[in-house]
Amino acid sequence: MAVEQSATTGPLTPELMSRMNAWWRAANFLSVGQIYLLDNPLLREKLAIEHVKPRLLGHWGTTPGLNFLYLHLNRVINDTGSNVLFIAGPGHGAPGVVASTYLEGTYSELYPDVSRDEEGIRRLFRQFSFPGGIPSHAAPETPGSIHEGGELGYSLSHAYGAALDNPDLVVACVIGDGEAETGPLATSWHGNKFLNPASDGAVLPILHLNGYKIANPTVLARITPEELKSLMEGFGYTPVFVEGDDPELMHQAMASAFDKAFADIRAIQKAAREDGSRERPRWPMIVLKSPKGWTGPKFVDGKKTEGFWRSHQVPFSDMSKPEHLALLEEWMRSYKPEELFDADGSLKPEIASLAPDGALRMSANPHANGGALRRPLRLPDFTDYAVDVPQPGAKDGESTYIMGTFLRDVMKANLESRNFRVFGPDETASNRLQALFEVTERAWDASTIPEDEHLAHDGRVMEMLSEHMCQGWLEGYLLTGRHGLFSCYEAFIHIVDSMFNQHAKWVKSANAVEWRRPIASLNYLLTSHVWRQDHNGFSHQDPGFIDHVVNKKADIVRVYLPPDANTLLFVTDHCLKSWNRVNVIVAGKQPEPQWLDMDAAINHCTKGIGIWEWASSDAEGEPDVVMACAGDVPTLETLAAVDLLRGYFPELKIRVINVVDLMTLQSSTEHPHGLNDRDFDALFTTNKPVIFGYHGYPWLIHRLTYKRTNHHNIHVRGYVEEGSTTTPFDMVVRNRLDRFHLAMDAIERISSLGSVGVHAREELRDKLTEHARYIRAHGVDMPEVRDWRWPTEA
């Protein structure tokens, strides 16, 4: 099982090994050069201080290991013709990844100014972490990368996402031993229980056990080898250990390990694909135990550096010290650049020939520019799923259930292209998307019992109780050119706040990279939302993901709050067609009144915001008050408030505005969906009170509208962090978003009502007392609340 340093023979001929080692030296040389040099790239002159960058930025420690793995993967690709995608968990090893892609030629193909000659190498060095140059991580600018690796923890879930439905692909995923301590990474080892060897590709995890993180040893490097083996076997893998620091021995050991791993992968796939095996395979994984900063300076200023955490970043700086300059020169010359590059600075042909051909180069793997592979989903006509709404509010429906019927047929229509999946942490059915199970199952490769329902090796619904895993899978799936939807309890989507950040940043940066093609949008359905946590209570109430999302670049984020099923259908269809966005859809799963028939829904959603004429009474002129709402529950409460107001004051001119696309509220100068000021003023007036019932934290509405003329008249009710396990109506009451409070708010602010309103307000206040007493006595909401319906027209 263990392929260790003691293996003196191996698959590599001396000649091949020597060329491979030359490649590795070249990659390491180019990596150090990126971190340190401005000029004199091939050290054709004696190194002088003016050749060195004034600010030394970057990470050396992880780099030689990445270069070593990259090289050896190329060897296997050459031998086997495998289609391999490379993921560098420690994306801070970009000097290495960039160097390898440069050696492969891809870099110069995409960035011709970084040519394959001395001048190109000078540019390669100079641009790294330099103003106007390239980032320090494996960012979208990096050929072959789908993983930035800045925030650690997501490499393996990305890898599993990329492998789904790509039966030919082997995703080689390097995991930092520090990264392996993060929660998201720690659970993503279980990805192997959701990977179908027959129809998915393979993931080859490579634990990069260089022993250290920034300033500490890593946990996995300081447990016994038996524990580490046990851990990997416990996660269901067959580990192969490659351990040592002598390059020759390590080349042989690594080559054997990859040979074995790739052979095992092929054997597993053959068993599943040709022999029909249904056993969960014990996929191989590799542990590479090698020194951090391998081949770098052993000591710096008398302190251990190679094989220690001190080599994590820039192993030494302060280049005004002559001994540092000398150390750098000695270090770089130890790679013997003169043996690696020709006179013009191009890589010697016998070394360059180690690169695989064309698209077999990992830096040119088409899956890494997934947008180029993306094909639009086949979408059935969403209007076919319309709920019949003969009259606004006359009928109830469960919005997400209806959406599920549409998703079912989206799934069905794309079964053959195998490019659509739905993700969720064990909540697909709870979120009422169960219609999906009419056409597919949950992916499950672990064992089953006869009673199990909807589990299958090739299921297309991915459920694991890890929001991190769902997000990571989906990102990996989208980045390699496919489509998907993540449904989640609204409160717990905060678990992936930081993953969303990183993805949004990736999309923004990728937009600026000429050769990257757009990927499908990341679609969230947030349901079981703040207002309807009947079984759960306070800990499950948090609508703040929207606030989090709108801090990201306006051209990337969209937030939709469809108030009922037909609007949700429109929005779903729209989001599934879009690209390079993050779409957040918030919708209820409980039975709720349906307001708009399909024609009305299409009209309304196309605008994103609009007056509901049938609910308004200001046709002939300016309204006395604007009642605005966004979200299903606020819409219900607002309409009930309007009904109350009409009862008290039949002459009152009320305008009802519903917002589906939250971004319409923002100024058109700040968001592409924003209304211009003229249109906004026309809707919200310039001087009338606006009572705004909002799904989430009320301050967001102010943040979006603070520049609007009538802003000082906008009075928002929303979630103010009050709640417990109580009745649905009590939840809105506690946060003053209920019909009674909204009606009181309106009465208080409509100047024309003057003192006439006082009596009505008293009555409404009494209602609140009645409510409080009633629910404590009966445990359910008052019939007049529960059974309230929008009045049907006479």
Next chain:
Amino acid sequence: MAVEQSATTGPLTPELMSRMNAWWRAANFLSVGQIYLLDNPLLREKLAIEHVKPRLLGHWGTTPGLNFLYLHLNRVINDTGSNVLFIAGPGHGAPGVVASTYLEGTYSELYPDVSRDEEGIRRLFRQFSFPGGIPSHAAPETPGSIHEGGELGYSLSHAYGAALDNPDLVVACVIGDGEAETGPLATSWHGNKFLNPASDGAVLPILHLNGYKIANPTVLARITPEELKSLMEGFGYTPVFVEGDDPELMHQAMASAFDKAFADIRAIQKAAREDGSRERPRWPMIVLKSPKGWTGPKFVDGKKTEGFWRSHQVPFSDMSKPEHLALLEEWMRSYKPEELFDADGSLKPEIASLAPDGALRMSANPHANGGALRRPLRLPDFTDYAVDVPQPGAKDGESTYIMGTFLRDVMKANLESRNFRVFGPDETASNRLQALFEVTERAWDASTIPEDEHLAHDGRVMEMLSEHMCQGWLEGYLLTGRHGLFSCYEAFIHIVDSMFNQHAKWVKSANAVEWRRPIASLNYLLTSHVWRQDHNGFSHQDPGFIDHVVNKKADIVRVYLPPDANTLLFVTDHCLKSWNRVNVIVAGKQPEPQWLDMDAAINHCTKGIGIWEWASSDAEGEPDVVMACAGDVPTLETLAAVDLLRGYFPELKIRVINVVDLMTLQSSTEHPHGLNDRDFDALFTTNKPVIFGYHGYPWLIHRLTYKRTNHHNIHVRGYVEEGSTTTPFDMVVRNRLDRFHLAMDAIERISSLGSVGVHAREELRDKLTEHARYIRAHGVDMPEVRDWRWPTEA
């Protein structure tokens, strides 16, 4: 090693076993009653529909297992006198936890209306998940709980946090097999590498392998037993398996397992404490494999329920069906309540006597009401650490380094009380808090090598590359009455957004529980912040945690942006003294100009916001412009802008305002630290332009100030999601927060300047071009930017 169902003999006498089983039946009976019944609590009448709650809410599936474990822990406590804290990972099993604490008597001691008689049981049932009653989870209202268990994943990190520095304590931590799939839980198994058997308590993880989550089997239940064993051994534990469903066999097996586990724990502790062993122990852990919804209905409507996911929540509802009512009655009567409770409804004495005495009851464990144990930290005088600032801006200092010297002495002063720790994901030194290592080390119980630095079994700095673990440890530590600080890269603190949510919600709810005493505040130091990610770039830039935090209740959250070292010292001291808060401190770690001497810092921070007279030129009257700033980098840029403006327009009246306590901006009606409108207007004027340089997303300033008179004149610059690996000054330029943009903004808005300003603006614009060219050529900022200093007074 495995204690299995086949064990027919065991430590329990038949008599004891029969009483224990009666307790378990009582706990299960009371659990079902809480979920289902309004009345007729002891089934003294035939069950009728009006005895049943109209809305059935809660979770049954996990409950019988929790009750079983609780009971058996009591047995071990009785036998050994152990001090045990109980953590229910699946906090949705609150019906069980509450039932057990009721059986122990604690519940009635804390809530006398829920008395130990029939009427008390009626109230116990009625209040559960009922309006005005108690939440459905193990919330702060629950005696003995420090863990709500709503958002799954944090039980084990809480447990490890609670065990630190509590050498007598055994934290029994039940982990749901679903919960175990979450990332945070998956990595927290490694807590055993940071626990010192000599001076910390023990954690006994109990994996509750009931096979299912909401609607799926769990991964750990569907791998082979060998894999599970291997996994637990790989994590460094010695697992003991208890498996089966026959109560008698299971009681014996469970009792043996706990006997063994507690004996092993004591042996490990003895080896470390008396025999001086320095080996990392293989702590025991238990796997309880039992049916989900154990003892519940086997089938409901013909579908498998006991031992299946269908028993997760309320196993059946729609009680208008007579067969459901009958099923409920049969189920509840199967526990034979008549054998459990006396005529008055009190628990039979021979059963009640199974409860441990007084504070040994887990529901009365003092550590679970940690506030009552909390002792204030001994704090050295922070002014002793002051940086000498002879003149504003004359000297540079590294704020967090200075803070570190203060923290070092805080650590030292409390070494003996062992109630202060510092937490961070491998960044304590990177964040410049290295002075701590002069008095303590990093906690490390895994293996070491001679070159290692600052690792020790009893180190008090907790570093693991998991923000989740750091947060979970700290929460567990605080909730059990101790103090701490979490230092983190600003961008990556979003990783724990949702954990922060849950903690803030806990603190808010606990505030409303009369018997809970306040706990120490959760203090964050966010450094390596958005503006100074020199080595990293875009993925490491996100100042949005502040936005996230301010959505929580105003009386809980505080945000501080000290601009230099002395203000940071004041703020740190203040935060370490506070309780029941979440304090967010954002401060730089790079060398930066120091503005205030200690006297000025104390004055300024006491107000939280104020005019910097020495930088202002509006002494004699109203200013022409207000230049406001919050955060170290914005303060620097604002002052540099003021210097530029003075150069161009010596007569200009400029007022400089600095904000340390961000909450002062909010209205006094919304936040206790908020300025009242009069004071705000006095500072910001009612009609003069305000140019506000802010550390984070600019919209937050608008959200905080939208109600202020002069709001429409407030023009905010902050991070607008632009960045890469570039120079520090280029970062502010890209986001238009630099001195040149700020000065241009001011000139544009000061009406009195009229067209005179145009020339200056042109010059400033040229500066930006010069900057862009310079950094691309040299890779560093222009000397006039780098070397700028606030002009010393003549």
